[in-house]
Structures are given as structure tokens and as C-alpha cells.
Amino acid sequence: MLVLLFIYAFGGALIFPESYANYTDTSLRLSPPSARHPFGTDTIGRDVLARTIYGGQISLIIGLLAVSIESLVGILVGALAGYYGGFLDSLLMRITEAMLNIPEIFLLIVMAKFFGGRIPEIHLLGRVFSGSVIVIVVIIGLTSWMYLARIVRAEFLSLKENEFVLAARATGTSNFEIIFRHILPNSIAPIIVSATLGVANAILAEAYISFLGLGVQPPTATWGNMLDGANNYLESAPWLWFFPGLLILLTVLSINFLGDGLRDALDPHSRAV
């Protein structure tokens, strides 16, 4: 697991030496991998290696931030519904189900249109980002929390019947502390599994929206929009989709391993004394 983490970090380290080569246009359109362009070039002659590196930054940011939002909303909704039960539970779960019933793609389009139109400004974070990155993060985060909320709720429903929760109540511990210090740590395993899968989903969801032309705006590369850009060249220029695809695969894989490791590390039963 650590090895894969290292590969992950190694990919991150590669990002930095390769600076602004991102936007170089040349007459060599669609050249296959060569010594000068190890991953080849794309339709307008940009270096695929450099683009995967910069795209990687964006995709990872999107993945991680979107999952943070997703987890925040999901855990909050699930915890409140599961712990308090009754009317609040019904209300929150009906909202969750309503959200689930609307096809995600539809939500994504509507929200992308809604937000995309009005916040197109550019943010500075070391380098220039299209404001759409933030928008995408929010959109993905807000459309994917429902499964997590249901998982958290189910965990809370079973855990709150435990005697240690009653013991905490007998001690006088506040509800807030019972939720976040007693019950939540005990439901961490499924949350982590779900969150790590969420990173993969977020990266892919970004690819959908990009495909619909509503995602991260074209000059900024992401793995998702690179894949979509490669759509017309599946046979003629396989390097266009192979490298971003491989990177998505590796990322998702390593995040899943990371999640596994995290879950084991947080489990007191497996801790050596």
C-alpha cells in the first residue's frame, strides 16, 4: 500500500518540473509517442505528457474536494437522520430519496448550466485555474452525497442502540459529542470505503460533464476532458486515451488501497500493542 502511495506521490512530484509546456501549439498534430513527446501529441499538437500532468492536478483536486463536500453533507445528513430518528429522519430521508430519484446526469447538467453561466472568473492558486473547477467540485459534491448519507444513517441506527451510547448518555455527554465522538468513529469503515469510491466517481463524473461541454473549460486540461477529446481518435491515436485512462485507473486504485490502509489503521482491533 505504501508503495502505491509512493507511486502516487511520485506522479505528483513529476508535475512540478514540467512547467508551462502545457499550451505549446505546433504543426506536429497527433504525432505518436516519441522521444520528444513520450506520450505523443494531441489534435492541436499539445504534449500529452504535460497535459496529463496538469490535468492530473485538476482531476485530483476535483476528486478530493468533491469527496470532501460529499462526505460532509452525507455524514451530516446521515448522522442527524440516524441519531434523532422520527420526523427529522423521515424528512431527511425523503429529501435524499428525491435526490436519488432524479437521474444524476440531469442534475449535473442543470446545475452546471445554472452555476457555469455566472461564475466564470479565474482563480489564482499558484497558477491560473478556470473558475469552473470550483463549480464542478460543488456540483459533483452536491449530487453524490445520497448513498453516503444512507450508509451513515444505517450505521447510526444500529450503533445508537449499543450500551456504550446509553452509558455516554448516563454520563451526561451531549448529543453532539455522542454523535461525533462515540458513534461516528465506529462507523468510519464504511464511510472510508464509500469515500474512496467517491473519489473515483468524482473524477469520472467530471469527465461526463466535460463531455457535455459544461465541465472544466477547454484550455485547462483534466483527465476527463482529455479522454473525451480522444473520443474521435480511438483507433487512429490510441495514446490520446491510453495515458489519461491509465492514470485514472492508477489513481482510483491507489486511493482504494489508501482507503483500505486507513480503515485498518483506524481499527483498534488490528493495532499491535
Add this chain to the structure above:
Amino acid sequence: MKPADPLVVVKNLKKYFPVTSGLVFQRKTGEVRAVDDISFTVERGETLGLVGESGCGKTTAGRTLLGLYPPTAGHVTIDGMDVYAARRRRDLLAIRRKAQIIFQDPYASLNPRWTVDAIVSEPMRVHSILPDPKARSERVKELLSLVGLSGQLVNRFPHEFSGGQRQRIGIARALASDPLFIVCDEPISALDVSIQAQVVNLLEDLQDRFGLTYLFIAHNLSMVRHICNRVAVMYLGVMVELGERDELYDHPLHPYTQALLSAVPIPNPKQDRARQRMILSGDVPSPLNPPSGCRFHPRCPLAVERCRQEIPAWREVATGHWVACHKVAE
């Protein structure tokens, strides 16, 4: 406050659990009368035993009187404070600090993700006793040694302990807030016989040292006889008899108490074979639909027509000896 004042006063306590049916529109279709109108007091420094068979409402009574379950009706005061009237958090905390509980299942009552240190120091943290974390962890070690565990163990997790050790951790937690009153909810039922005696002796030692008052919920009558000053017997949510230990064991008045006591085995096989057992027929009726009149009448060998119709009054037949039965002479 005068020493004669009882520490805990329970008046007409009732706890019904609603039974609902229907998916969308839930309606109440019945209720489980887990605790139905019980009244008793616990004196300072004594141990009151609460016995009865499984499902008769002992645990519910213990938890409800601490306010862990909202009561259906009734009043409870602990050290002069009304448990159910405490709405403000400060009042509630004051009661929580004075009254603690030890649970039956030492495996479920400790948070598996917390270290022993965190578990035992939680009451101190919540009640802001010893705000300094260092002093607090010193106190945790002290408490652990008090219950017979090594202070070295503070950073371990509950799963690394045996049942008896876990129960000791639970006791240490209950002691952490310097309570006056502890509800011991079958603290020994889940333990091995060899460990039971140790834990009971520990509880007795602690009582002597800190002047604790216990409500000791159990179904092991010999153990109750050993540890308790007074004993209350419950049947199907109601209290049928309450008396001084020796009085109750030597002269049980209620037929249910008599049956219960006759079921206690005697460690000498010869005597055991010779003893007269009073065997009850039938099962405990459902608390969903309890029998009319005296709850015990369908199984009572002495039942007469009156028992079927009239709920027997809870009366004091001798000093400190209460019973609810029509057949007991005035």
C-alpha cells in the same frame, strides 16, 4: 438534609413502550407495559436488590429512573432533585454526576474505539472535574487501581480485556464522577462464576469506602442475599414485594416470592433433594396484554375470584415489609 431522607424516591413510575404498525401512517396499536406503577425508596448507603425473572421490567425500571428513557408517568427524585423536571443542561448534569449506572454486558457498554483512558475520563471531561488532562489521567490510573486493574493499561482498547476486566473498567467509569448512587444493572450476570464473586466483593468494598448507594438489579437470588440490605421483587412490570433482606428471605409473603425462593438450589445435595419446591405452571403473560386484577393470578396457586378483578394494593404489612397481594392477611 437529614440523614433519614431517602436518597432516591420513586413514585408511581410507569414506562410503556408503544407498539406501532403501518408503514406510512404509523398508529399506535398497543403498548408494552414494561414498568407499571412502581414506587419505592432507596435509603442512603444501602443496597436495594431488585429481582425478578427475565423481561419483568427490572432493567427498564433502572434505566427509566435515571432518566435514560423518558417515563410515561411518575416522579423520581435523586438526592432531592427531580430527575424528569431537569430541563436545563446544568441541572441534568448535576443529576448525571450523582447517579451512575453499571451495565450488564461489559462487551457492549464500552466504546470499542476508545482507549481505557478516554472511557474512564469521559465523565470527568463532561463534568469538568479536573480540567487539566494530566491530573485527569493520573486520576484514571487511581481509579483503575481502585477497581483492581493496573494503571499501565490506560492506552489499551476494550477488546484487549476479559469480561471481568471490562466490567471493572465500567465500574471505574461509573466512579469517575464521584456519584452517590449507582444503578448496577445485572453487573455480574454476564460474567463467569469465579469472576462474579470478585466483582461483587469489589462493589462492596467500594460501597464501604465511598458510602455509595446501590440499586442492585439481578436475578441471582443468592447473590442478592449476599449483597443487599433490602430486596424488591418484580413481576411483569409491577412490584409484588419489598422487604428487609432476612425478613423477605425467611418469611416471604407473596406467593411469587415464595416460588422464586423455593427455586434457589441449596448447595448440599441431600438438603436440596428434601426441599419443597413450589413449581409455577404456565409462562409469564405478555406485558402487551397483562392479566386483569393481580398480574400474577393466572399462575398463582392461591388465586381466588377477587384476584382476577381487583388490583391488589401496595401496602405495608409489617414495618418495612411491603406486599401487593389479596391473600396476605392484614
